[in-house]
Amino acid sequence: MPEQKRLFLLDAFALIFRGYYALIKNPRINSKGMDTSAILGFTNSLLDVIRREKPDHLAVAFDKGGSSARVDAFPEYKANRQETPEAIKIAVPYIHKILEAMNIPIIEVAGIEADDLIGTLSVQADKAGYKTFMVTPDKDYAQLVTDNVVMYRPARMGNGIEIWDVEKVKEKFEIEDPKQVIDYLGMMGDAVDNIPGLPGVGDKTAKKFLKAYGSMEGLLANTHELKGKMKEKVEANKELGLLSKQLATIILDCPVQFHEDNFELSTPDFQAVSDIFQELEFRRTFENFQRIFKAPTENNTAEKTTPVSESGGNAPSTSQLDLFAAPSDAPAEVITGFQEAKNTNHFYQHINNELAQNLLLKKLMQQKSVCFDTETTSLNTFEAQLVGIAFSFEKGKGYYLPIPEDKNQALVILDKFKAFFENEEIEKIGQNIKYDIKVLSNYSIDVKGPIFDTMLAHYLINPDMRHNMNVLAESYLNYQAISIESLIGKKGKNQKTMRDVSVDDQTEYAVEDADITFQLKQVFEKELKENGLTKLFSEIEIPLLKVLAKMEIEGIxxxxxxxxxxxxxxxxxxxxxxxxxxxxxxxxxxxxxxxxxxxxxxxxxxxxxxxxxxxxxxxxxxxxxxxxxxxxxxxxxxxxxxxxxxxxxxxxxxxxxxxxxxxxxxxHTTYSQAxxxxxxxxxxxxxxxxxxxxxxxxxxxRKAFVPKDKNYTLLAADYSQIELRLIAELSGDETMKSSFLNGEDIHRATAAKVFNVALDEVTREQRSHAKTVNFGIIYGVSAFGLSNQTNLSRKESKALIDTYYETYPTLKAYIAKQIDFARDNGYVETLLGRRRYLKNINSQNAIVRGAAERNAVNAPIQGSAADIIKIAMINIQNLFEKENYKSKMLLQVHDELVFDIHKDELELLKPIIKEEMENAYKLSIPLDVDMDMGDNWLDAH
CATH class of the missing domain: 1.20.1060.10 (Taq DNA Polymerase; Chain T, domain 4)
Structure with missing residues (x-):
């Protein structure tokens, strides 16, 4: 008997919305600032179905203009739905292109919803001898389930796929026949679709009614058996109940036809798919697409491989000569549900004796680049004790060095590995490596040599996305890492430290982190280069990381x-x-x-x-x-x-x-760069x-912050009006620049111009109004906003802003130019090339778009100011270390640096600090630094 053919019908919008909201806290933003979450979520679901099921026939159904039949019956149908998120509106045309490039049929009829199209096609396919899989998370489809029609609910959040057949539907809804789902939905109503249902009837009551009466009609014919308010509500809303059932019923006679030749899964247009994925920057997804359609792994080995790991019992002991054997070839990647340790070949080894330690150290010293990750007992670096250190320098491979609790024994091991950590030539890779540097400093280890921090790299590549390792692994490697909660429990529940976890679990968890971070480095290094961010990363963010570590350790x-x-x-x-x-x-x-x-x-x-x-x-x-x-x-x-x-x-x-x-x-405050x-x-x-x-x-x-002791004094150095100077520089406005070049009070000079009075005739109030406009202009201050911040009326505020732009015409042109650049490119840049992506710059929503436009103007100014003070911090710290000064840099607060200056070094360092800050970056107008000192921070400010 020939095997039954299978048809897979995907509800496009159900999967698009699901993908979008699954990533709502961590949206996928590409380098153009475009939110691709909805496209990625749908595409991953589509590819996962194809990879897992290898369907004979497949199509995707879209809603188009809602349901005319339901709106005719009930005009309020879906009337309370919120506006479709912009990212989804943008996604649909791209998804159409992807499906067309993959030669997958699109089913779409104006005025008809996807569930009606899928319902109609499933009935036709059933008659043609097919088994139909309705791919959707939407429970409404359960009413269509028969022996030959099932629901296929895609995998999500680490859970596997679910198949709802007749028995599963009966169990889920506590009914005798899937068709009773229509009655269940009619009784319950649906807030999302604005189906009213019967007032007061929820999940439990609907199930109770169906057990007693079998259907909506059965219930309404027996309302005399109900009691109290429920009886009153049901009897008063009989027509509403019947209407709700009608609205919940999926239509099975839509104008679509199932022609099996048209629905057969065929060969994609690889070049067309490549072009679209390249535009969207779906590199990893395209690799998965190629594996599925060009070279699928035989017998689907991706789901059958076992981990090669000592903790799993398959790795060799450390006394064997193949201590550094290469891992097996990695299998094909899993699309949704992600790759995990359990379905990926890897070689993670516990270094459990002195010979193994010596072999590991020897191997480390031969590498150009090594990722390491510390496991500790606390996130507070001053309290943290080392539990172990993981190392990785090759994909899928790594080693775990446990550290004894006894500090003397720990120091013996760590002293041996000092040669690696303090080697100036070997690049050290880490995720938030500043933490590891601070922990190792507790053991008198100074991490030296080039550094690559994957968190900082990703922060530059995509500053609006989250940067924690698990998110990065899922986004860039399609890999789901072991969670710390699974090992040590959630706070307040089974709480313990890494010291309480078995060495096998420590090995698996820690080395996986190092392995993932090593792999991320390879990805991010290329992306930094492609986006012109390598210099910013290597010359500012990484050197600053070392400076901040020293400041945090010093404290105040x-x-x-x-x-x-x-x-x-x-x-x-x-x-x-x-x-x-x-x-x-x-x-x-x-x-x-x-x-x-x-x-x-x-x-x-x-x-x-x-x-x-x-x-x-x-x-x-x-x-x-x-x-x-x-x-x-x-x-x-x-x-x-x-x-x-x-x-x-x-x-x-x-x-x-x-x-x-x-x-x-x-x-000891902690500074976050990302x-x-x-x-x-x-x-x-x-x-x-x-x-x-x-x-x-x-x-x-601030008076509570004091010097180290009587031999020190606090010195505060503050950039004067750096943002206004940067506005003048970036806009090139000669009027504004001349005020700074002439050493004028910029607010007084602005007031003199906009109020048309002599400099010496400017009143305190006029200067105050000019100051408000000067600082407000980069935040897009409006007449309404200016009026709220001053005693000016809205009309007077508008006149002041108009006069301001007439006074500084180049500035107004610059603002327009910045917004135009952002619209065309999706981002803006600082003087040093730091990018701020603006995904909503072309939004149709005026409020959302306005916020992005304001960011287009102020981000380069704020960002340039931030970059300049970072350069000053790096240069000053280098100078302090080179000359071995007793004085220390303690705090950075926006445009201000605070120092603990040894009194013997005060007169020497004051002009040096001022010079380094004012010359951190050369502008056509001078940077100016105000300095003061005192026995507390307030006096020094």
Whole structure:
């Protein structure tokens, strides 16, 4: 008897939306700034079906214009659906091109939905003797399941595919016949499609009704058996129930025909597919496509291979001579579900004796480039103890060196491997290698030689994407790594450290990390070169990484007693404000409760006629709402002051003493290079960049930061108006440049020009307005925004902005040019070639597009400022180390550097620091640095 032929019908939009939302937290953005998540998700699902199932016949069905029949029956059908995300709108034409290039039929009829097309074709295919697989995650299709029609739910999030046959559907919905799914959906309704259903009927109730009455009609004929409100609701909505069932019923007589010759899976147009994938930058996906259609692995070995690993019992012992044997050839890659250790050949070895250590070290010393990864007991580098170190220098191959808990024994092993870590010639590869450098420094190891950090490389290549290793492995290698949670448990549940994990599991986990990172380096090295980012990476980001490691290890001294006194003072201020607020309100309430605050301000005091509300109906009391009212209502101004003081106390004054390291008695912030898309550094644990300095109490927090001891003084060096100088430089506006070249106060000079008065006649208010425009212009300040920030009316604000652009005409042209460049290229660049991708620059949504346009203007300015201070930091640190100065660089806060200067070196280093900062990058106008010093950070600022 011949084998039954199989037809696979894919619901395009179900798979497109599924792919898009699966990657919503980690969108795939290509070098043009285009969000390709939806295209990639659909394409991977398509290729996975073909690879797994090798179908005889296959087609893809699309919705086109919704369902005319359902809208005629119920005009509100799908009326509450949100607008289709732009990335999906963009995706559909590309998916059409991919399918056309692969010679896969597209089924599409205006006014008919994909499920109706697939339902109709499945009935026809059944009559023709085919078994049909409806490829979709949509449960509505369960109503179509028969002996020859099944649902094929694609793999997702590490779970395998699911086949819903008749028995599976009956089990899932607790019914006797798949056709009862229509009644189930009709009773339940569907919020997504706006099918009303029967009020008050949910999943459990619908299943109960179907067991009792069998169908919607059976239920409606027996409503006399129902009780209470349920009876009232069902009887009052009988017609709505029948309509809902009609809307939920998949139509089986659409104007499409199943002709088996047209649906047969045929040979793709390889060149056409290559062109599309190249445009989308789907390199890995194209490799998988080639494997599937040109050279598939015999007998589908990708799913049958076993890992070659000591932990799996297949690797040789370390006493054997093939310690460094090459791994077997890697099998074909799995498309969705990803490759994993269990289905990929690899050679991961536990180095368990002295001979093996010596052999490993010898091999390491012969390499040009080695990836290493430390396993530790803590993410806090000052508390972390080494558990082991993994090494990899060849794909699919690596070694794990366990480190004893006893520090003396650990030092014996690490002292041996110092020769590798401190070798100046061997390139060291790592993912967030700054962490490893800091951990090894606890064991007196100074990592030397060239460095390649895959996290930083990817940050430059795609700054808006996440950069953690597991995400990168999935995105670029189609590989799903072992999760740390699977080894040590989630926080608060089975929590343990890597020390508690078996050595076999340590080996598998740690070496896999090193192996993946080594492979990512090969990918990113090429992408850096292709995107012109190699110089930025190797001459700024990597040298800066070493500088930041030293700054973080050094830390800064903090006066805990001063903070304790400040906390007591803040308590008094807070209580005084509370008393004043309660007096003005004539009622006591919980100031920290937005609900109670809203009721007092808008119900009790009636400050405005029509206060804004949240979606839940609660009054809005956010800062922007209160700031608008603060000028007219003292109670609101006091509430904002109260909020500021409470936040200051909780976030900084009371929290900072807890951040003082018990061993060093200093605070050690951590700088992140790969967070802000503009290139700016961010500070955390604790965040020292956001300490408020606009209020007197906020400024006092800086007073707690003090020199190392009486032999040192703090020195702060701050770039003066660097962003405005960069605006002048990048725009080439001669009027603005001349102000800087003449040493004029730029805000006063701007005010003199826009208000048409002499420099010495500019009032404080005029200068303030000019300053607001100067700084606001790169953020796209509007008349409305300027009006809110000043006492100018909206009309006056518009006139001021118009006059500003007339004064600086080149600047306005520059802004337009930047936006045009971004529209054409999908990105903008800093002076040093750092890119900011703007995926929404051509969005049809004006608000979204406007935000991207503002970024097109300010990203090169902010990014160039960030690059310049990074260069200054590198040069200053090199000079400090070369001359072996006692002074140290401690902090970087936006445009400011803070130093612990030994008093003996003060007069020598002041001019050096100023010169290095002002000459970090040559502009046609001078960079200017303000410097001051003192016995605390506030005095030095």
């Amino acid at each position: 001294n903090v006066d805990a007693d001063f903070l304790k006194g400040l906390s007591e003072d803040l308590n008094k201020d807070i209580l005084e404000l509370e008393t004043s607020i309660y007096g003005e309100a004539a009622v006591e309430f919980n100031l920290a409760s937005p609900k109670q605050l809203g009721e007092v301000l808008f119900d009790h005091l009636k400050l405005v006629d029509k206060p804004k509300k949240t979606k839940t109906g609660q009054y809005k009391t956010s800062e922007d709402v209160l700031s608008y009212l603060a000028n007219d209502h003292e109670i609101v101004a006091n509430i904002l002051k109260w909020r500021g003081l409470v936040k200051l106390k909780n976030t900084y004054v009371d929290a900072l003493p807890n951040e003082i390291n018990s061993e060093t008695n200093r605070i 967070v802000a898309a503009t290139g700016r550094l961010s500070s955390n644990n604790p965040n020292l960049q956001n300490i408020p300095i606009r209020t007197e109490r906020g400024k006092q927090v």
